Amino acid sequence: MSEIILEVRGLRTAFHTEAGAWPAVDGVDLTVRRGEILGLVGESGSGKSVTGFSILGLIDPPGEVVSGTVLFKGQDLRKLDEESLRQLRGNRIAMIFQDPLMTLNPVLTVGEQMMEAILTHENVPTQQARERCREALAMVGIPAPDKRLNSYPHEFSGGMRQRVAIAIAMLNKPDLIICDEPTTALDVTIQGQILYRMQEICRQHNTALIWITHDLGVVAELADNVAVMYAGRIVESGPVAEVLEAPRHPYTKGLLESMPANSIPGTRLHQINGMAPSLAGRPQGCAFRPRCPYAIDRCAEEVPDVTEEGVRSFRCYVPIARETATA
């Protein structure tokens, strides 16, 4: 197996409010190897984006990373000062956000923003930096990259803007890219194009990828491994094929069954009753218990520990049996 790029252990991120500290991320463990694509799946409010932000140290007050270690190539990012973190961000670790219009500067041309990303981290001649920007734009499939370097973000369509964001993320050939729902706002044909580019680029440069999404379909097609989040915890993780074909956690099973693609058209969809608990109202013990058809008394008392089974792991006292677990 290739080298471990990122190892997150016991990550907890809380938001301080007048009513106390609410844990948005509650003990998350993640391992990402070089060149691996990890799908981080969850519904809104499950803490998947906060996990991504916490890794990069982008949590602002009232939020705070309370405990845990974030080892990036063996170095604990939580112990680094702000200046050293800045040197890593956009250089060794990059992030791509859902809405590129929010992250691109509207008053700078795309070329100026891209140059900034290079010149912040390296001392290279302007001409050389510009050439690298041009190459990056060409790599993500933007036609006439020479001309487009002089365009402003508003002159691009949504899909093209996301390509620019990817090009900027790729400029310094990072070891890890964290993508927070980068194709959610795009049409399916454009999403297909972006997924294609990302997959190609990561294979070529052996870049590791954390792909945060709510869409299990995208994860199934793109990722090597998947981690399913619910109410701030990773409830199940493992290789995509194994987890999606034979889920062990009742939540994963419920999610898969509630997808129209997994049922016969015209029949009632399997539904998970109730809704995800709010940050303030998380139940004692396993957070999924009130919605879980298999819950036992013990589930209400304490949070299930992580059970490891080879490459897979899950947090459940009553996991779905292996034989019957075909979704």
Added chain:
Amino acid sequence: MTQQETPVIELRNVHKRFEQHPDLAQRLLALFGRPMELQTVHAVNGVDLTVNRGEVLGLVGESGCGKSTLGRIVAGLHRQTEGEVLYQGRSTKDLRGKDRLDYILGVQMIFQDPQASLNPRQRIRQILGEALKVHRLAPGAEIQQRIDKALSEVGLDKEYRDRFPHQISGGQRQRIGIARALMVSPKFLVCDEPVAALDVSIQAQVINLFMDLREQHGFTYLFISHDLGVVKHISDRVAIMYLGRIVEQAPAVEIFANANHPYTQALLAEVPDVKRRGRKFTPIQGEIPSPLNPPSGCTFHPRCPHATARCKEEVPVLKEIAPGHWSACHLNN
């Protein structure tokens, strides 16, 4: 179509153009003899469509293809620039008085964003009771009963009556949007991306609700969505739209098994599928052209892998290629 009863909704060659209003500078320049160059968006470009009683017609397309505009024309929220909309066999333009009210109340719309379509300053009971009050359809005491009944039909407790929209979750808000449509006992529901903003587990609950309501009330649906998985699940027939035109239309089973139009084929290939692993993506090229300046001929030709010279010049018409299966592509000739 000879022996069948009149369709609930029939569209005949419907066009919708949005014209730019001249701004002050343009009007001033026009006074001095400079011709105004106003841009026109041809959002819906000659659509014929019928929706029969009790069926679910799925309308699929990407952003900007005109599917929402078409839905709004059906619901009477936009007036078509050209063409005719028939409600139960009669043109909606000719409807007056009670007949017109029948149409307005009979066709209800459910919107994508329940947050934006519910008045934040009204309580749920005011939101639900408003239509009955405005049209004087029921006395005050009965309105309360009907609110409770509508709430229970969408699976909400009647204690929600006194809440404000911000006090309930997104899935519950969408249920309120549905309950509001149910209040006036409609026959036809136009659903514009009703589950797009919801989480997967909540999405399943709302789709089940639509299917239950159809069984109980015999509703007819125009179900607008970009999500082919959802459309496949609940539709009887599917129409695919691209840049203001319907390019393919067929029974759901048929379209998912034998897609004919290259655009439909591309869409089907791009839909993420949980059953596919480690796919090698081979996406179709290009983006949806701007409706301000659509390509000549078949509007899909710049992205189509099979385009010929003829596609650039001549607009293909919808032709029946199998019983009930219509497609607009020159390749079928």
